[in-house]
Structures are given as structure tokens and as C-alpha cells.
Amino acid sequence: MGKYEITFEEIDFYVNQIIYELEISLHKLDYYPGNVIFKELTDKMGVEALTNVAQIFINNEHLEVLEYMSPEVHKFMLMWIDNIEFEYVDIPALIVTKEKEHVITESIIENHDKNKRRRL
Numbered sequence: 001m002g003k004y005e006i007t008f009e010e011i012d013f014y015v016n017q018i019i020y021e022l023e024i025s026l027h028k029l030d031y032y033p034g035n036v037i038f039k040e041l042t043d044k045m046g047v048e049a050l051t052n053v054a055q056i057f058i059n060n061e062h063l064e065v066l067e068y069m070s071p072e073v074h075k076f077m078l079m080w081i082d083n084i085e086f087e088y089v090d091i092p093a094l095i096v097t098k099e100k101e102h103v104i105t106e107s108i109i110e111n112h113d114k115n116k117r118r119r120l
Contacts, residue, residue: 004065007052008073014044015072026071035088038079042089047098053080054091 018037019026029037042050056062062077069077083089
């Protein structure tokens, strides 16, 4: 379970953040469009967390990790299953996009640091 602990903490954090912003309880999250909530959550999540959740389902580990999930993580996993069926979000494309953004950001920061050192 250790390999998913950080991922579950991240999911838990973002689900709780949405619940707080909407001023609702977890069970009332079902009253909101699942595809909208799921998209918002996946947009906030990092590449590693998205990749880990995808691996849970690819490797059929979802039943094995069920006991380690908080109710918030479980709710997100149910949304993920719905996404598999209805394809609200193209997860592989989202992961690639986020990876590209990360590489570009790192490159910009690196170039900025080099230019800063040259001026000194």
C-alpha cells in the first residue's frame, strides 16, 4: 500500500478542498455533475498521482487497495470508473499535457537561472 499512500493523500486533499469550496458534505457531492467534479479534480492532480491511479486500474489492484482508501478517495475512484465508461476526460492525453507543462516550466526556470547568473 505504501506506493499509493501519497497519491491517496493528494486525492483526499483535493476532494476535501472541493467539498469545502462547495460548502457541502461528501455524500452531497453526488448531487453535482460527476463529470465536472472529476475534471476539476484531475486538473488539480499531479502527473504522478494520475499515473498511479491509472496503474491501479490497469493492474486490477482496485480491490486490493480498497481497504486503504478514505471515503473521499473511494468517491474519486468511483468517478474514475465512471470516466472509464463515459470518457469525460482523456486521462492519457491529460498526463502527457501535464508532463509537457512540467518540462516547459523547468526549462524556463533553468534558463532564467542561467541568465541571472550571467548578470552577476
